[in-house]
Amino acid sequence: MAIPGYSYEFKHTHLLSIEDLSRLDIEHILDLAEEFAEATRRKERPEPHLKNNTVINLFFENSTRTMSSFEIAAKRLGADVVTMPVAQSSVKKGETLIDTAMTLNAMAPDAIVIRHSASGGVKLLSRKVDCAVINAGDGTHQHPTQGLLDTLTIRRAKGRIEGLKVTICGDILHSRVARSTTMALHMLGAEVTLCGPATLMPKGTDTWGAARALNDFDTAIDGADVVMMLRLQLERMNGAYLPSQREYFRSFGLTAERLKRAASDATIMHPGPMNRGVEIESAIADGDQSVITEQVEMGVAVREAVLKLLSGRRT
């Protein structure tokens, strides 16, 4: 879509937070990701954009889906991928994150994909390396590729983002997905409602771009075009944040009954992994309105797009 006198270039060196992106950046990533997704559906192999590139997957926190999603995306583009789960890394032996960064940097990778348990940890590492750094989740701060894949999934399901009512329900306080997805959707013009128990709702969600923050799910879901349920860590339901699992389900579980309040064609999402019967009824998760598996599919496509855009950034 060339406009005379106007040119766009993706200028970022790293992908650390949705906050660093403009609306144009996001739309550009989504357009590219959609091309990758369509190619995959046609069983076409994309151009080997990352041929001769080395991508390191460095996961300080356990992850199956995000780690394999990045690995598959990088391999599809022809990269050499080294995946390092934390159990085998020297961090367990007391090496600091910065020392790890400098060690890996000396091996001259082209991109490092990193997940770390500390908010801001990925950014700290990015300052010490010469290659592209992609945040695959840092503490309770950001998970930008998840925000992008959620946005792409919604755009494909609804044909637009502008003006959509999106309700995100669950443990907002500890969710980096809620932060990234809310920011991305807000930037593209959606009206985002966040909902959760008072103990799991942080202050100031308006600064993320959320239109409303509610404790009553029935109100929050009213007329929603998209309903996204978040995973609730079971250990938070032992009395510390919530009295019990069944009490949570009573107020915040997505049931067929509750779903009737949403728009009749509401799209159902979940970033996974799901606690079936805790935050969502199985029948809904597997039902026609659910795009949960498409989220996983778009995850690979978005990561292909991000890896391609950030390739060749090594200085």
Add this chain to the structure above:
Amino acid sequence: MKTLIRNARLLCPANGWDEEGALLVEDGVIAEIGKVSGKADETIDADGLCLAPGLIDLRVKIGEPGAEQKETLATASRAAVSGGVTSMVVMPDTNPVIDDVALVQFIANRGRETSDVRIYPAGALTKGLKGEAMAEIGLMSDSGAVFFTNGDLPVADPSVLRRTMGYAASCGALVASRADEHSLGKNGVMNAGALAARMGLSGLPREAEWIGLARDLLIAEATKCPLIIDQISTARSMEMIKAARTRGVKAYASVAAHHLFFNDLDVGDYLTYCKVNPPFRAEEDRQALIEALAHGDIDAVVSAHDPQPPEEKRLPFAEASFGAAGLETVLSALLVLVQDERLSMLDALRPVTTSPADIIGLPQGRLAEGAPADLILFDPEKPWLCEREHLRSRSVNSPFDGRRMVGQVMQTFVGGKNVFAR
């Protein structure tokens, strides 16, 4: 030995002086002030610079003994003199904890042997700072401990605190306490609020300070024990202390200089140099603390000097240690407020000179005949850039790193001896 400092702007909060004049030092003591008649062996032309009492800092953490890689009394002294600090009270949370007479004497002796400034030990309020059994407050007091504190972690059990403060009062001892209900915000790393939530960091709520403060003030009232409230950080804390004072509670309030300068937004991009406890609060709190200072409600401004080496700060924010190096920036932080016309010069100097001296009963901290000649000459308008590479402390974890400052010490004297010249 007589030294004359002439052509100076004499500043003394004790008697409200702010006038041109001279000062004569004889054998380490101030001999004459104003128009000096005596003859001197040596004359210093101050060339219009400000001459004030050296700063008295009621809260300095040192790594000696036990963590000398962070700071020793000698390295802290080097930093102190360049910041105009001539007396410092060092905290007992070292390794070992300063909780008995021998250790109090060790600190005092090491101070005399290795440091150019006057070192006053604070004693541990409870043995090992464990908050369980009271330390030997009476004996340590006799050996020179100027007050008693449980350090960064206040005594959790109110019954222990009540007995200990009651006992301290009977010994005529002074207690200092961080107002903090530690169980609130146990994992907190910055001010609780919208910014912490957005950054995905656990918060330290204001309520933790208020609940801790309410308890400490009530116990001070019940035991009649004089109490220094160590480093308040919120507007409401000041209101609570003022209300307690009207009930006759002897409650002194201190504030750390960095809390007059920064708010929680300064944590910005996970800057671990801005990770302190109490945390930088909202801008309203910062403004309220400056107002309180201007009204004379705050008794002491402290550096809260807490040196942390790179291995404690070059970490993800949640994992980094709390603490800021502060000895070299206390005076400048106050002089910036003077420059901005938020404080008068004497109101800026009082909480770092006369007032802390009076709280712990020191003769210095004033320009008075017979007082120790602990003096600073400073240029109140000199602009400078605070850069960690140029700080003298062994650890340079200053939140002021990279900031433009106004006002700098040019010369420092302790007991009449020139210990620093820029």
